[in-house]
Amino acid sequence: MSEPLAPIPELYVSHDSAQKLKVEAGNLTSHDLTLRQICDLELLMNGGFNPLKGFLSEADYDNVVENMRLADGSLWPMPINLDVSEKFAETVEVGQDIALRDQEGVILATMTVTDKWVPNKAREAEKVFGADDSAHPAVNYLHNHAGSVYLGGPVTGIQPPVHYDFRGRRDTPNELRAYFRKMGWRKVVAFQTRNPLHRAHQELTFRAAKEAQANLLIHPVVGLTKPGDVDHFTRVRCYEAVLDQYPASTTAMSLLNLAMRMAGPREAVWHGLIRKNHGCTHFIVGRDHAGPGNNSKGEDFYGPYDAQDLFRKHQEEMGIEMVDFKHMVYVQERAQYEPADEIADKDNVTILNISGTELRRRLAEGLEIPEWFSFPQVVEELRRTKPARSKQGFTVFFTGFSGSGKSTIANALMVKLMEMGGRPVTLLDGDIVRKNLSSELGFSKEHRDLNIRRIGYVASEITKNGGIAICAPIAPYATTRRAVREDIEAFGAFIEVHVATSIEECEKRDRKGLYKLAREGKIKEFTGISDPYDVPENPELRVETEGTDVDNCAHQVILKLESMGLIKG
Numbered sequence: 001m002s003e004p005l006a007p008i009p010e011l012y013v014s015h016d017s018a019q020k021l022k023v024e025a026g027n028l029t030s031h032d033l034t035l036r037q038i039c040d041l042e043l044l045m046n047g048g049f050n051p052l053k054g055f056l057s058e059a060d061y062d063n064v065v066e067n068m069r070l071a072d073g074s075l076w077p078m079p080i081n082l083d084v085s086e087k088f089a090e091t092v093e094v095g096q097d098i099a100l101r102d103q104e105g106v107i108l109a110t111m112t113v114t115d116k117w118v119p120n121k122a123r124e125a126e127k128v129f130g131a132d133d134s135a136h137p138a139v140n141y142l143h144n145h146a147g148s149v150y151l152g153g154p155v156t157g158i159q160p161p162v163h164y165d166f167r168g169r170r171d172t173p174n175e176l177r178a179y180f181r182k183m184g185w186r187k188v189v190a191f192q193t194r195n196p197l198h199r200a201h202q203e204l205t206f207r208a209a210k211e212a213q214a215n216l217l218i219h220p221v222v223g224l225t226k227p228g229d230v231d232h233f234t235r236v237r238c239y240e241a242v243l244d245q246y247p248a249s250t251t252a253m254s255l256l257n258l259a260m261r262m263a264g265p266r267e268a269v270w271h272g273l274i275r276k277n278h279g280c281t282h283f284i285v286g287r288d289h290a291g292p293g294n295n296s297k298g299e300d301f302y303g304p305y306d307a308q309d310l311f312r313k314h315q316e317e318m319g320i321e322m323v324d325f326k327h328m329v330y331v332q333e334r335a336q337y338e339p340a341d342e343i344a345d346k347d348n349v350t351i352l353n354i355s356g357t358e359l360r361r362r363l364a365e366g367l368e369i370p371e372w373f374s375f376p377q378v379v380e381e382l383r384r385t386k387p388a389r390s391k392q393g394f395t396v397f398f399t400g401f402s403g404s405g406k407s408t409i410a411n412a413l414m415v416k417l418m419e420m421g422g423r424p425v426t427l428l429d430g431d432i433v434r435k436n437l438s439s440e441l442g443f444s445k446e447h448r449d450l451n452i453r454r455i456g457y458v459a460s461e462i463t464k465n466g467g468i469a470i471c472a473p474i475a476p477y478a479t480t481r482r483a484v485r486e487d488i489e490a491f492g493a494f495i496e497v498h499v500a501t502s503i504e505e506c507e508k509r510d511r512k513g514l515y516k517l518a519r520e521g522k523i524k525e526f527t528g529i530s531d532p533y534d535v536p537e538n539p540e541l542r543v544e545t546e547g548t549d550v551d552n553c554a555h556q557v558i559l560k561l562e563s564m565g566l567i568k569g
């Protein structure tokens with residue numbers, strides 16, 4: 001049997017060969033990696049995804065999707081694919097080497113393409129994520145962001161992706177193994193997280209390590225996590241503050257550049273294998289581990305303990321042991337955290353707990369967060385990045401037919417917000433944008449999408465910097481609106497307002513005379529007449545303009561903003 005902390009295989013070539021390969025790779029057809037692919041490639045190259053030797057072949061992919069195993073039978077729950085566009089796939093032949101570049105064009109690796117195929121994404125969604133439901137972030141990614149062709153084949157690593165942030169806190173599996181060896185840590189419990197740590201987490205991780213008589217590795221994910229999570233810069237500052245709370249030299253913290261999929265049970269097994277590769281012997285799995293939130297019917301995707309059950313079933317084969325996450329609550333009388341299921345005198349003591357939702361509400365509204373719940377430095381960091389909602393930027397996104405009244409209501413809303421003051425307001429009206437940002441674009445689906453993505457980008461920058469963006473394009477496609485929502489929600493609230501004027505009414509008003517021209521066929525692809533419009537299913541607000549004046553419509557938006565805490569009444 002090999003020494004447990006012996007180095008694991010990496011996919012990098014030696015330094016000298018890397019220089020040579022890099023020069024040669026300059027002549028190869030090259031693929032620009034997406035952010036997710038960069039994360040995947042880093043863990044492939046440094047052994048974090050051991051035993052994978054590259055992006056999955058078709059046979060491996062099929063078996064992973066169906067049976068959670070590679071073609072040779074090894075346990076591997078997550079498809080790791082190089083998804084590319086059809087156009088790029090046409091330029092690549094099986095047997096060819098391609099260069100893989102980061103977003104600045106630096107060549108990180110080469111790959112010998114052994115397989116090229118069009119995956120059945122609906123099957124992948126069902127089998128891997130449990131349902132072909134785009135409310136699941138990874139299913140949404142699969143259908144709306146990932147390319148339609150997969151390339152598979154072994155990877156030869158040239159250099160790791162460059163990180164300029166928290167360099168000293170990032171470790172490869174072999175660096176961690178070497179550290180554990182040096183410290184004499186024979187047993188290590190890993191704690192995976194994508195959230196800031198509060199006192200309950202500190203307590204539960206400390207107890208988990210004590211129970212397993214092991215050292216502790218706080219191993220937060222800083223690659224891609226769930227849309228809407230606290231950004232990793234803030235989180236790492238929070239983790240650093242908590243690190244001091246553990247007894248000296250029992251605990252280490254290292255950042256993992258993983259792109260999470262939020263795949264619950266399969267994700268837990270995947271996380272376990274990754275931690276095993278990083279030299280850990282134990283792994284904490286909680287209730288609803290890597291849960292994706294609700295499905296489109298408002299229900300959970302997975303049972304709360306499915307992840308623990310699946311992990312338990314495979315832990316022997318994986319060679320890493322599960323430590324159950326204990327639900328810790330604060331017992332006021334004893335001024336300490338205790339596992340909820342171990343409190344014998346439940347009826348005689350006061351049990352305090354603040355849920356994630358409640359914490360977000362308190363942060364959003366600038367309310368008190370008690371010391372028993374978190375560490376003052378952590379709360380301070382969170383408040384610094386997320387000021388109260390009434391001080392954050394946000395985007396109001398009107399959508400509706402041409403002539404529905406979007407611009408008029410948007411203008412009225414703008415002046416009302418300017419009258420209140422406090423934050424700069426920018427109007428990105430359909431016509432203004434088409435004049436200043438998108439003058440070369442027409443009205444094909446591709447051009448409309450590009451136009452809306454540009455609006456979304458500008459609005460997200462405004463929102464990030466604390467301003468108010470009011471957008472008023474037609475934005476006829478639901479998937480594009482959703483993509484814009486995701487871009488913006490990373491920084492602040494997104495309020496979709498459907499201006500629900502019927503096409504008949506818009507045509508009757510025909511303020512610009514365009515409907516007449518569209519009917520006569522003089523304007524092609526006219527929304528509502530000869531081009532589609534996806535009616536928003538769940539907008540934050542729907543306003544009816546027929547029989548309601550503009551002032552009242554704008555006021556409805558103001559009331560909505562007030563109810564969301566974005567403006568103070």
Ligand code: PPS
Binds near residue numbers: 401434452472512
């Ligand atoms: S989109 O689909 O969101 O990119 O459209 P948008 O940028 O909002 O531009 C819509 C305005 O362009 C005029 N126009 C058309 N609209 C729809 N379909 C076609 N084919 C078309 N051709 C020109 C129209 O005046 C729209 O303005 P609004 O302000 O919506 O009335």
